[in-house]
Amino acid sequence: MMAQIKLKDIVKRFPNGALAVASLNLDIADGEFLVLLGPSGCGKTTTLRSIAGLERQTSGDIFIGERLVNDLPAGLRDIAFVFQFYALYPHMSAYDNIAFPLRATQISTAEVDQRVQSVAQKLRIEHLLKRRPNRLASGEQQRVALGRAMVRQPQVFLMDEPLTNLDASLRADMRVELKHLQSDLGVTMVYVTHDQVEAMSMGQRIAVMNLGVLQQVGAPLDIYERPQTLFVAGFIGNPPMTLIPVELDESNTLRAEGIAIPVPPALTDRVRTHQRGAELVLGIRAEDSSISAQEGVLSGCVRTVEPLGDETIYTIEVGSTLFRTSTSPTIRHAVGAPVKISFNTDRIHLFDAHTQQRVM
Amino acid sequence: MSSISIQHMTKRFGSNVAVNDVNLEIKDREFVVLLGPTGAGKTTLLRCVAGLERPDGGTVSIDGQDIKAQAPAERDLAFVFQSYALYPRKTVYQNIAFPLEARAMSKADIAAAVKRVAGMLHIEHLLERRPAQLSGGEQQRVALGRAMVRRPHAFLMDEPLTNLDFKLRAEMRSELKRIQQELSETFFYVTNDQVEAMSMADRMAVLNRGVIQQIGVPQEVYEHPINLFVAGFIGSPRMNLIKCKFDTATSTLIDSEDAWRLPVPNGLRDAVAATRNTDDLLFGVRAEDVSLSENGGDGGIPGSVYVVEPLGDRTIYDLRVGGGIFKVKAPPTFRVPTGKQLNLSFNLDRIHIFDAQTQQAIL
Numbered sequence: 108m109m110a111q112i113k114l115k116d117i118v119k120r121f122p123n124g125a126l127a128v129a130s131l132n133l134d135i136a137d138g139e140f141l142v143l144l145g146p147s148g149c150g151k152t153t154t155l156r157s158i159a160g161l162e163r164q165t166s167g168d169i170f171i172g173e174r175l176v177n178d179l180p181a182g183l184r185d186i187a188f189v190f191q192f193y194a195l196y197p198h199m200s201a202y203d204n205i206a207f208p209l210r211a212t213q214i215s216t217a218e219v220d221q222r223v224q225s226v227a228q229k230l231r232i233e234h235l236l237k238r239r240p241n242r243l244a245s246g247e248q249q250r251v252a253l254g255r256a257m258v259r260q261p262q263v264f265l266m267d268e269p270l271t272n273l274d275a276s277l278r279a280d281m282r283v284e285l286k287h288l289q290s291d292l293g294v295t296m297v298y299v300t301h302d303q304v305e306a307m308s309m310g311q312r313i314a315v316m317n318l319g320v321l322q323q324v325g326a327p328l329d330i331y332e333r334p335q336t337l338f339v340a341g342f343i344g345n346p347p348m349t350l351i352p353v354e355l356d357e358s359n360t361l362r363a364e365g366i367a368i369p370v371p372p373a374l375t376d377r378v379r380t381h382q383r384g385a386e387l388v389l390g391i392r393a394e395d396s397s398i399s400a401q402e403g404v405l406s407g408c409v410r411t412v413e414p415l416g417d418e419t420i421y422t423i424e425v426g427s428t429l430f431r432t433s434t435s436p437t438i439r440h441a442v443g444a445p446v447k448i449s450f451n452t453d454r455i456h457l458f459d460a461h462t463q464q465r466v467m
Numbered sequence: 468m469s470s471i472s473i474q475h476m477t478k479r480f481g482s483n484v485a486v487n488d489v490n491l492e493i494k495d496r497e498f499v500v501l502l503g504p505t506g507a508g509k510t511t512l513l514r515c516v517a518g519l520e521r522p523d524g525g526t527v528s529i530d531g532q533d534i535k536a537q538a539p540a541e542r543d544l545a546f547v548f549q550s551y552a553l554y555p556r557k558t559v560y561q562n563i564a565f566p567l568e569a570r571a572m573s574k575a576d577i578a579a580a581v582k583r584v585a586g587m588l589h590i591e592h593l594l595e596r597r598p599a600q601l602s603g604g605e606q607q608r609v610a611l612g613r614a615m616v617r618r619p620h621a622f623l624m625d626e627p628l629t630n631l632d633f634k635l636r637a638e639m640r641s642e643l644k645r646i647q648q649e650l651s652e653t654f655f656y657v658t659n660d661q662v663e664a665m666s667m668a669d670r671m672a673v674l675n676r677g678v679i680q681q682i683g684v685p686q687e688v689y690e691h692p693i694n695l696f697v698a699g700f701i702g703s704p705r706m707n708l709i710k711c712k713f714d715t716a717t718s719t720l721i722d723s724e725d726a727w728r729l730p731v732p733n734g735l736r737d738a739v740a741a742t743r744n745t746d747d748l749l750f751g752v753r754a755e756d757v758s759l760s761e762n763g764g765d766g767g768i769p770g771s772v773y774v775v776e777p778l779g780d781r782t783i784y785d786l787r788v789g790g791g792i793f794k795v796k797a798p799p800t801f802r803v804p805t806g807k808q809l810n811l812s813f814n815l816d817r818i819h820i821f822d823a824q825t826q827q828a829i830l
Contacts (some may be wrong), residue, residue: 308776413666
């Protein structure tokens with residue numbers, strides 16, 4: 108069965124009048140891993156629950172496969188909805204936990220057994236099937252929970268921040284396992300998160316939402332390298348992109364307090380064709396700028412130094428702007444030291460301050 | 468501003484030893500972070516320093532003076548928690564001024580003190596608001612302001628950034644560090660987040676099961692973890708740790724399932740051979756100390772791409788090598804698909820070997 112999902116003009120308005128989702132159009136391909144990313148309240152969970160049939164959209168159509176499912180109850184949509192991964196039944200073995208969703212069905216005991224074994228093999232937990240949850244490590248519990256979602260062999264998995272309550276290293280492990288499993292099974296996955304690291308590392312495509320409005324859909328690195336709106340620019344990437352309100356003057360220079368950045372005429376021509384006013388927002392990622400004691404286009408002083416082990420993040424004060432730049436841990440400047448910043452003008456981002464849209 | 472000296476501190480709850488013979492010196496004006504997982508005993512240790520728990524053994528001294536006999540309030544330490552505990556009916560100004568109002572201070576002096584603190588925290592424009600009208604980050608700043616306004620001996624902080632969202636937490640990390648430097652006060656800060664510890668601390672103390680594992684400058688601890696616990700706890704992605712043994716005759720690390728063999732320089736051999744155990748080891752290497760190539764280079768081991776995790780400024784490759792997974796950091800321009808065979812080579816100056824029995828670093 109093909110399990111593509113089509114969302115057409117989806118609007119969700121809550122009874123109190125609040126607009127949760129504003130005219131959303133999104134096509135999710137069969138076998139795709141799509142991440143819905145955004146801050147809390149952006150409409151991502153409402154969208155997911157509408158696909159699942161747990162909410163009814165105010166207007167618009169939802170298709171799963173070729174089927175219009177607007178009027179189909181959640182139980183008949185052939186989907187698995189996973190909230191969090193560790194709600195296992197403590198009095199049941201791993202085997203019984205995985206088999207549970209099949210018990211209420213007409214499926215024969217032999218078939219149930221065959222399905223549980225097949226799922227356990229994919230998850231590499233065959234040797235744990237007799238154990239109860241309290242005798243499993245938390246990573247193993249996660250796999251059992253995943254097994255329970257898989258055993259019904261749904262074509263679509265919908266997941267709502269399933270890794271949120273795990274500690275950092277387990278979360279990192281589960282990210283890898285989930286991503287591997289999804290491509291292995293070839294199922295369609297719609298995954299909701301507010302964590303941009305999860306979105307970047309797991310999604311084949313990411314749909315970024317804010318305030319109910321879809322901001323951008325694309326492959327992770329495309330979104331990272333060409334954010335289409337100011338919101339996306341600020342939301343994706345860690346440390347966050349440095350964003351500075353600037354004006355482009357007649358001499359092809361971007362200016363703000365204490366800042367004057369000459370840009371090539373070709374670039375300003377492009378900006379001017381897209382843009383009426385002079386107010387822009389300049390965006391620079393931490394890894395696209397560098398600092399040195401002597402050379403650079405901007406002068407500032409070191410405000411904080413944050414060593415992270417494999418890299419060090421510097422916050423540099425230039426006029427009233429705080430620049431973030433990442434460096435190798437071997438580069439060392441003291442707090443308060445004067446430094447120069449340079450960056451690659453090929454990799455700067457410019458946004459229209461009024462429309463919030465990318466101008467180049 | 469004061470120094471804090473913790474000596475042989477032990478605290479038990481029934482048969483559970485929460486803090487086990489801890490020694491830690493916090494210098495005047497130093498930012499020391501106590502780092503460990505949930506249940507390590509961090510908070511108990513901090514509460515013993517604050518006087519909120521009575522230790523079963525050991526001493527705490529401030530500026531060389533044993534403070535055992537002093538009640539919490541007499542210790543003059545400022546405590547900042549996860550929850551901000553602001554007075555909801557008071558304005559920001561009144562919340563910050565509160566600790567001073569019990570003292571015989573003039574209104575003008577109080578106003579000056581609040582203003583100074585508000586300026587440092589960048590909350591001058593919020594002074595007339597009430598807590599409900601503030602964001603989480605702003606509330607946290609007010610809680611800090613209330614602690615800062617009375618110039619205590621030292622600041623004790625228990626995971627103060629935990630309830631903030633990711634973006635705010637990153638911002639507050641760098642702000643807290645700036646504030647500590649500007650205040651020039653002693654900070655003793657507890658967290659389970661290794662990024663907070665690495666990025667803020669002058670020195671960090673890693674605690675596990677009540678026992679101090681290692682104390683040092685963050686970059687030092689990152690580069691030279693003293694045991695397996697520290698190696699696995701610090702760094703993201705986590706250090707690759709793979710079971711292996713060592714063949715002294717050929718100076719070769721051999722995977723425990725014999726999936727790969729890695730010849731190492733003689734200097735390394737001597738260090739490993741000096742320990743009696745060469746059969747039960749763990750090979751440790753950080754993701755940034757492995758490089759990938761498509762052609763079988765020399766001195767490397769083969770692996771296949773299991774999962775690719777693009778993060779924007781870097782891409783983490785998860786490679787299946789024998790029965791294990793290696794995480795490798797690559798630039799975003801390096802793009803190969805899942806399933807591809809690659810060669811992993813190692814920066815041999817930066818590899819780690821641990822004794823699996825004692826859990827200690829051999830090098």
